[in-house]
Amino acid sequence: MATTKHKVAGLLAALMVAIAPMASADPVAAPAGWVAQQAPGYYRFRLGDFKVTVLSDGTASRDLPTIMSKPAEVRKAFGASHQALPVELSINCYLIDTGAHRILVDTGAGELFGTAGGQLVANMRAAGYQPEDIDTVLLTHIHGDHSGRLSIGGQRVFPNAVVHVDQRDSNYWLSPAAEARAPANRKTTFRQSHQTVDPYVDAGKLQAFDGATELLPGVRSLPLPGHTPGLSGYLVESRGERLLLWGDIVHAAEVQFRDPTVSVEYDVAPAEAIASRRKILRDAARQGYLVGSAHISFPGLGHVKAERVGYSWVPAPYSVSLK
């Protein structure tokens, strides 16, 4: 049986062990198991009979006032929102499993935008899908951060998929004549377009459509030109529930809902891009469908609300209810 002296010594020893980490540890040291990366970036929800998985491709850091049309207004909007610049823009892709089809809307940046992007396939696998499972790729437009992962090293990443894009985009970005006429800062995009899209053209797997088209049951395209000549939203509908995937209508939620006339230097036709943004914001606010936005913070899901001046973005509540 332990003596009182032994008991006190034991208690003291236990106390020393208990306070030792507090006394010696770096107050901001990471707990065991902390690694410098996020959990796999996917988010699921049901849209009627369809299963939707938002897949993160990661982010791209952008100093928005240097690439947007009203830099003082952009800077002010970010300041008022307590947001630092440059900002990491999410790159969101959307996988729609209709039961009959597995449709991927946009493919992320692949190897084109550095290591902060290019996470699509890792996140797709984490979500339980393989690139071979995808039978349909719908591109909102041809741009490195949307069509970049179509091919790596000249090989198709989605070997069983047919790629659909509005013909105005494939006619522009794959045209040697348009490339010859384009300003110098757009040449890289032409090169990247060939690098990633050509393997599907060569395999007979690129199908260009003409404007508003029903592509699959419950999935139709909606022309929203300007950012690129053929920028296309995709309206997905099942049992009366609707989701619009609108691509690059908004790059900065902090400023472009309130003022849709703020454009971005990547716009091929800025005035047309502004007109498309105004039109679709008005429609989304009136009709109230869910929106999936390529560059609003992951998972980029929300609704558009009309305000006294312009609009606002209402992020969709996080949900664990998958029915």
Ligand SMILES: [Zn+2]
């Ligand atoms: Zn984009």
